[in-house]
Amino acid sequence: MPAYTVTVATGYQWFAGTDDYIYITLVGTEQCSERTLLDKPLYNDFERGAVDSYDIRVGEDLGDIVLVKIEKKKYWVLDDWYCRYITVKTPSGDYVEFPCFRWLVNDKEVVLRDGQGTHLPQDDKSSLVKQHRQKELDFRRKTYRWKEWQPGFPMSIDANRHKDLPRDIQFDSEKGVDFVLNYTKAYVIENLFVNQFMHMFQSSWSDFGDFEKIFVRIKNTISEYVMQHWKEDFMFGYQFLNGCNPVMIQKCTKLPDKFPVTNEMVSVSLERELSLEEEIEAGNIFIADYEMLDGISPNSTDPCTLQYLAAPICLLYKNDQNKILPIAIQLAQTPGEDNPIFLPTDSQYDWLLAKIWVRSSDFHFHQTVTHLLRTHLITEVFAIAMFRQLPAVHPVYKLLIPHIRFTIAINTKAREQLICECGIFDKANATGGGGHVQLVQKAMKSLTFRSLCFPDMIKARGVDSKEELPTYFYRDDGYMVWEATKSFVSDVVCIYYTGDEKVQEDEEIQAFIKDVCSFGMQDFDHCEFPKSVKSREDLIEYLTVIVFTASAQHAAVNFGQYDWCSWIPNAPPTMRRPPPNQKGLADVNMIIESLPDRGRSSWHLGAVWALSQYQENELYLGMYPDEHFIEKPVKVAMEKFRKELAGITSLIKTRNEGKKLPYYNMSPDKIPNSVAV
Numbered sequence: 001m002p003a004y005t006v007t008v009a010t011g012y013q014w015f016a017g018t019d020d021y022i023y024i025t026l027v028g029t030e031q032c033s034e035r036t037l038l039d040k041p042l043y044n045d046f047e048r049g050a051v052d053s054y055d056i057r058v059g060e061d062l063g064d065i066v067l068v069k070i071e072k073k074k075y076w077v078l079d080d081w082y083c084r085y086i087t088v089k090t091p092s093g094d095y096v097e098f099p100c101f102r103w104l105v106n107d108k109e110v111v112l113r114d115g116q117g118t119h120l121p122q123d124d125k126s127s128l129v130k131q132h133r134q135k136e137l138d139f140r141r142k143t144y145r146w147k148e149w150q151p152g153f154p155m156s157i158d159a160n161r162h163k164d165l166p167r168d169i170q171f172d173s174e175k176g177v178d179f180v181l182n183y184t185k186a187y188v189i190e191n192l193f194v195n196q197f198m199h200m201f202q203s204s205w206s207d208f209g210d211f212e213k214i215f216v217r218i219k220n221t222i223s224e225y226v227m228q229h230w231k232e233d234f235m236f237g238y239q240f241l242n243g244c245n246p247v248m249i250q251k252c253t254k255l256p257d258k259f260p261v262t263n264e265m266v267s268v269s270l271e272r273e274l275s276l277e278e279e280i281e282a283g284n285i286f287i288a289d290y291e292m293l294d295g296i297s298p299n300s301t302d303p304c305t306l307q308y309l310a311a312p313i314c315l316l317y318k319n320d321q322n323k324i325l326p327i328a329i330q331l332a333q334t335p336g337e338d339n340p341i342f343l344p345t346d347s348q349y350d351w352l353l354a355k356i357w358v359r360s361s362d363f364h365f366h367q368t369v370t371h372l373l374r375t376h377l378i379t380e381v382f383a384i385a386m387f388r389q390l391p392a393v394h395p396v397y398k399l400l401i402p403h404i405r406f407t408i409a410i411n412t413k414a415r416e417q418l419i420c421e422c423g424i425f426d427k428a429n430a431t432g433g434g435g436h437v438q439l440v441q442k443a444m445k446s447l448t449f450r451s452l453c454f455p456d457m458i459k460a461r462g463v464d465s466k467e468e469l470p471t472y473f474y475r476d477d478g479y480m481v482w483e484a485t486k487s488f489v490s491d492v493v494c495i496y497y498t499g500d501e502k503v504q505e506d507e508e509i510q511a512f513i514k515d516v517c518s519f520g521m522q523d524f525d526h527c528e529f530p531k532s533v534k535s536r537e538d539l540i541e542y543l544t545v546i547v548f549t550a551s552a553q554h555a556a557v558n559f560g561q562y563d564w565c566s567w568i569p570n571a572p573p574t575m576r577r578p579p580p581n582q583k584g585l586a587d588v589n590m591i592i593e594s595l596p597d598r599g600r601s602s603w604h605l606g607a608v609w610a611l612s613q614y615q616e617n618e619l620y621l622g623m624y625p626d627e628h629f630i631e632k633p634v635k636v637a638m639e640k641f642r643k644e645l646a647g648i649t650s651l652i653k654t655r656n657e658g659k660k661l662p663y664y665n666m667s668p669d670k671i672p673n674s675v676a677v
Contacts, residue, residue, distance in 0.1 A: 001057050001058070001059065002057070002058050002060065002061050002062075002091040003055050003056065003057050003058075003091060004026060004033070004055070004056045004057075004058065004062075004065075004088055004089065004090060004091065005053055005054070005055055005056075005088070005089035006024060006026075006038070006053065006054045006055075006056055006068075006086060006087070006088055006089075007051060007052070007053045007054075007086065007087045007088075007089075008022070008024075008038065008046070008051070008052050008053075008054070008083065008086050009050075009051045009083070009084040009085050009086070010046050010047065010048060010049060010050045010051075010052075010081065010082065010083065010084065011048070011049070011082030011083070011084050011101075012048060012049045013048070013082055013172045014048075014172060014173060015048070015080065016048045016049070016081070016082035017046050017047040017048040017049075017050065017081065018046050018072065018079040018080065018081035018104075019044075019046075019075050019076065019079050020072050020073060020074055020075045020078065020079045020081065021037060021039075021072070021073040021074075021075055022037070022038045022039075022045070022046060022070065022071070022072055022081070023035050023036060023037050023038065023070070023071040023072075023073065024036055024038055024054075024056070024068060024069065024070055024071075024086075025068070025069040025071075026056065026058075026062055026065055026067075026068060026088060027062075027065070027066060027067035027068065027069060027111075027128070028061075028062025028063035028064060028065050028066065029062075029063035029064045029066060029126070029128075030060070030061065030062055030063030031060065031062055031063070032062065033056055033058050033062060034058075035071070036054075036056050038052070038054050040052070040054070046081060061091065065088050065090065065096050065114065066113070066114060066126070066128065066129060067111055067112065067113060067114075067128070067129070067132060068086050068088065068098045068111070068112045069109060069110070069111045069112075070083065070086070070100075070104065070109065070110045070111075070112070071107075071108070071109045072104040072105075072106075072107065072108050072109075073107055074107060078105075078106055078107070080103055080104065080105045080167060081103070081104045082102070082103050082104075083100040083101075083102065083104060083110070084100060084101055084626070085097060085098060085099050085100050085101070085627070086098040086100060086112060096114050096116070097114065097115045097116065097630045098112040098113070098114055098115060099112070099115045099392070099398075099626075099627060099628050099630065100112055101401075101626045101628065102168045102392075103167040103168050105167045111132055111135075111136075112392075113129065113132060113133075113391075113392070113393045115393070115627075115628070115629070115630040115631075116630060116631065119393040119394060119395065120394070120395070120496060120497075120502065120505075120506055120508075121133065121394075121506060121507055121508045122502075122505045122506060122507070133391050133393070136391045136392065137388070137389070137391055137508075140387050140388055140391075141388050143166050143387075144157065144166070144384050144387040144388050145157070145158035146158065146384065146519050146520070147159075148522075149415055150437050150440070150441070151441070152440070152441035152444055153377065153437075153440055153441065153444065154373075154377045154378060154380070154381045154444070154520055154521060154522075155381060155384070155519055155520050155521075155522060156377070156380055156384075156411060156412075156415070157380065157384055157408050157411075157412060159412055160415075160416070161412070161416050162409060162412050162413050162416060164412075165408065165409060165412055169383075169387075169406070169408045169409055170409055171406055171409045171410075171413075204592055204593055204595075204597055204598070207588065207592060208569060208588075208592070221660075221662070222560075222563035222564070222661060222662075223562060223563050223564075223566045223567060225660055225661060226563070226564060226566075226567045226570050227567045227570075230567055230569060230570040231352060233325045233326055233344065233355075234323050234324075234325060236325075236326055236355050236358075236359070237316055237323060237324030237325045237326055238323070238324060238471075238661065239359075239362075239564060240286075240288060240316065240324060241324060241469065241471060241472045241473070241474065242471070242472070242473050242474055242661070242663045242665075243362075243560065243564045244366060244556075244557055244558075244560035244561050244563065244564045244565065244665075245362050245363075245365065245366035245370050245557060246472075246474035246475075246556070246557075247370055247457070247461075247557075248288040248289075248290075248362065248365065249286050249287075249288055249316065249324075249461065249463060250286060250287050250288070250289075250461040250462055250463065251283065251285075251286055251287075251461065251462030251463055251468070252280055252285040252286055252287040252315070253280065253462065254280070255276075255280070255315075256287075256289075256313075258313070258333055258334065258335055259287075259289075259313045259315070259328075259330055259335070259341075260335050260341070261276070261315055261327075261328045261341060262276070263275045263276040263277065265328060265341060265343055266315070266317075266327045266328055266343065268344075268345055269317060269325070269327040269343075269344055269345075270317065270327075271319050271320050272284070272320065279317065283465070283468045284317060284318045284468075285315065285316070285317060285318075286315075286316040286317075286318070286324065286463075287313065287314065287315055287316065288313070288314045288316065288358070288362075289313045289314075290310075290311050290312050290313070290358075290361040290362070290365055291311055291313075291333055292311070292365065292369065292439065292442055292443060292446075293309055293310065293311040293361055293364060293365065293439070294311035294332075294333045295311075295438075296309055296311075296431060296435045296438050296439050296442070297433070297434060297435045297438060298430050298431075298433075298435060299426065299429065299430050299431065299432040299433040299435060299574065300433055301422070301426045301432060301433040305576060305597065306576065307430040307574045307575065307576060308430065308574075308575045308576070308577065308578045308579065309361070309364065309430050309431065309435065309575075310331045310332065310357050310360070310361055310575075310579045311331075311332060311333050311361065312329055312330060312331045312332070312354075312357055312358045312361050313329070313330045313333070314326055314328070314329050314358050315327050315328040315329070318468070318469070322469075322470050322471060324469075325344075326344070326355060326358075327343070327344060328341050328342070328343055329341070329342045329343075329354040329355065329357075329358055330342070331354060331357050331579040331580070332579065338581040338582070339581065340580075340581070340582060340583050342354035342583070346583055347583070347584065347586065349586035349587050349588065349590070349591060350580070350583050350584065350585075350586045352586070352591065353580060353586040353590070353591050353594065354580075356569060356572060356575075356591065356594070356595070357575065357579055359569075359570055359571055359572065360430070360571070360572040360573070360574075360575055362571070363565060363571040363572065363573060364429070364430065364431045364439070364573075365439075366557065367429070367431075367436075368431060368436045368439045368440060368443070369439060369440070369443040370557050371554075371557050371558060372414075372419070372436075372440065373440050373443050373444070373447065374443075374447065374452070374549075374553070375549060375550070375553055375554040375557060375558070375675055376407070376410070376411050376414070376554075376675055377411065377440075378447075378452065378549060379403075379404060379407045379546070379549055379550045379554070379674075379675045380407055380408055380411045381516055381520030381521065382400070382404065382516060382520070382546045382549075382550075383400075383404035383407050383408055384408065384520065385512050385515040385516045385519070385520055386400050386401075386404065386512060388512075388515055389508055389509075389511040389512040389515050390508055390509070390512055391508070392628075394508055394509075395492065395495070395496045395629075396509060396512070396543065397628075398628035398629050399489070399492050399543065399547075399629075400543070400546060400547070401626075401628060402619065402624055402626065402628075402673045402674065403546065403547050403550040403551060403673050403674050404550060404674055404675075405619070405673060405674040405676060406615075406674060406675075406676035407550065407674055407675040407676065409676075410675065410676055410677060411675075419436060419437075421434075424603070424607065427599075427600070427603045428573045428574065428596070428600040428601075428603035428604045428607065429573045429574055429604075430573065430574035430575060444524065444527075445524075445526055446526070447527060448526070448527055448528045448529075449527065449528050449529045449530065449545070450528065452545045452549055453541065453545055454478050454479070454482045454548060454552075454553070455479070455482065458475050458478070458479075463475060473655075473663035473666070474556060474663070474665070474666060477648070477652055477663070477665075477666030477667065478552065478553075478556065478666050480648045480651070480666075481548070481552045481621075481645075481648060481666055481668060481671070482544070482548055482552070484641065484644040484645055484648060484668075485544055485547050485548050485551075485552070485621075485641075486540065486541070486544040487640075487641070487644065488637060488638070488640070488641035488644075489540050489543045489544045489547060490536075490540045491637035491640065491641075492629075492634055492637055493536055493539055493540050493543065494536065495631070495633050495634060495637070497536050497539070499536070500534065500535040500536055502536075503533055503534065503535060503536055503538075503539050504534060509533065509539065510532050510533070513530055513531065513532055513533055513542065514531050514532065516529060517529040517530065517531045518531065530542065550673070550674050550675050551621050551671050551672065551673055551674065552621070552666060552671050554672075554675045555665055555666065555670060555671040555672060556665045556666050557665075558611060558612070558677065559612050559614070559665055559670065560612070560665045561608040561611050561612045562608050562609050562611075562612035563612075565604070565608040566605055566608055566609070568595065568596060568601045568604065568605070569591075569595060571608075572594075572595050572596055573596060573600060573603075573604040573607075574596050574600055575594050575595070575596075576593060576594055576595070576596070576597065577590065577593055577594040611677060613677065614672065614677070615672070615676050615677060618672050618676075619672065619673045619674075620668065620669060620670070620671060620672055620673065621645055621668050621671040621672070621673055622638070622641050622642040622645045622668065623673065624638055645668035645669075646668070648667070648668050649667050649668045649669045652664060652666070652667045653667070
């Protein structure tokens with residue numbers, strides 16, 4: 001009587017084990033085994049982290065084992081179970097692996113396909129595996145539904161709360177991503193210790209040094225350096241290159257009419273005995289324009305505190321020491337007598353207040369556009385489409401699944417607690433109360449697929465020259481990580497797609513691409529997302545965009561938030577007085593009264609602290625402990641990827657040695673695989 005040995009691996013997550021009944025059926029090309037209860041008498045099976053083996057005897061050989069059906073049935077109280085994988089040893093001694101990596105909840109049945117082989121849809125010949133493939137996708141499309149959270153937004157998952165999500169995409173521990181709990185922990189209990197100020201929640205600080213009272217408990221090299229140097233022009237300019245929003249700076253090839261800066265205004269700031277026009281021609285002038293903030297409604301949720309926004313334009317100059325310095329700032333988009341151009345030659349406090357307004361505007365653009373829209377929401381679109389259109393055996397599903405881990409969960413939590421009406425965002429930010437929604441809607445009109453391609457985005461802003469901007473580490477490190485990621489994606493794609501015709505014939509990958517554009521991006525004409533891919537080259541670039549956006553780009557704009565935003569005057573989340581409409585008015589008191597009050601400062605500091613924390617047991621770029629791929633060529637490609645990333649990490653570490661402002665946000669050892677915070 002032939003015997004098959006079945007090995008079942010339970011996950012390591014909290015509560016991954018189960019006491020429920022587990023049944024298995026082996027499906028072969030010749031016949032199926034009987035439904036068999038997996039149970040060892042006097043032994044507690046399926047404990048967390050356990051690997052259990054069972055012998056299953058059958059009357060006749062089953063042929064090639066192509067499917068495994070697992071069923072979980074209630075024993076006493078329904079008990080979720082996380083299965084990592086199942087292996088089957090055949091009577092001939094061969095091993096067949098069935099990756100699972102999913103939760104079985106309630107009385108649930110899961111049918112697994114073997115992990116070996118290409119498993120592109122056009123390569124499946126038997127009706128059995130074709131039916132399995134279609135059944136899985138039909139179920140997924142019912143489970144992962146599109147929903148428009150706000151008009152004009154990218155589509156999101158159809159779930160109002162984290163606990164409503166499918167179990168497979170929930171966080172392992174919901175407490176770990178409870179924004180209210182984390183922020184309270186951050187700014188009241190453990191770290192910031194500002195509870196002695198709660199009775200003065202809406203009062204102003206006394207002076208700049210007063211902000212240290214909530215800053216002192218959490219310090220690091222960069223944040224302390226920012227606190228010491230935030231008033232200086234070099235620090236202001238440096239952040240356009242390597243701060244937490246390094247995507248605003250553009251090469252200025254012609255001054256816009258709306259920003260009438262003259263040579264006479266800035267000549268004292270120019271060091272090369274060239275006119276402003278000549279400096280522009282030489283490639284030494286850059287610009288940052290926050291036009292997108294123009295017309296956005298400021299937060300009015302608190303009738304006791306008026307809040308204000310601006311839409312500034314800032315002119316930047318690369319001096320002889322290759323430092324980027326501000327040389328002119330206009331705080332609104334329309335020139336006029338009530339919209340002066342502030343200059344370094346103005347009074348100390350006029351110039352400082354103008355820079356603070358730019359920094360505050362940069363904070364709003366960063367949080368809502370650079371961070372929320374262009375990493376979190378866009379990655380969720382890719383994730384939902386992947387679940388809807390690619391079965392678990394598809395190689396692109398296996399490639400992408402580590403890079404969308406927990407993304408839908410963190411975004412759902414954000415919509416539930418953070419960016420919802422009366423959420424945490426409303427408590428501290430001038431774009432709260434609906435302004436952040438307007439800003440995303442506005443930003444969507446300029447978001448294109450090409451703008452998500454890192455090299456294209458850098459080139460479009462005219463900042464791709466290392467000679468012109470030699471200290472733009474975000475760009476330099478980003479290029480290295482992009483190329484390493486693209487090389488890895490290419491290696492994997494070329495294993496399964498032997499030519500362009502394979503890509504064209506893959507109905508599932510074409511459906512995935514179309515779902516992203518037609519549903520996720522709502523078929524907006526301006527977004528220019530592709531609706532199909534015709535070649536391996538196109539597919540490689542498309543998948544590289546997904547992996548890079550979810551990993552490196554998110555890391556670059558997320559984990560530096562405490563570094564650059566914890567010193568409140570350097571990144572004010574709100575301003576309580578309007579932008580100055582004439583020169584000569586600013587003094588210390590006016591600036592302090594403009595900056596956030598004690599309560600909003602505390603909420604802000606709690607936010608940037610919580611958002612800058614890595615997840616417990618974080619998985620960094622190149623780490624793939626869940627073996628969705630079992631084929632040796634892919635494992636070789638993964639190892640090559642890890643070696644390339646290690647080389648990049650080493651180069652960045654060497655460059656950072658001795659620097660007062662080290663840049664490590666694009667270092668692969670600090671880049672999580674996915675958007676999970």
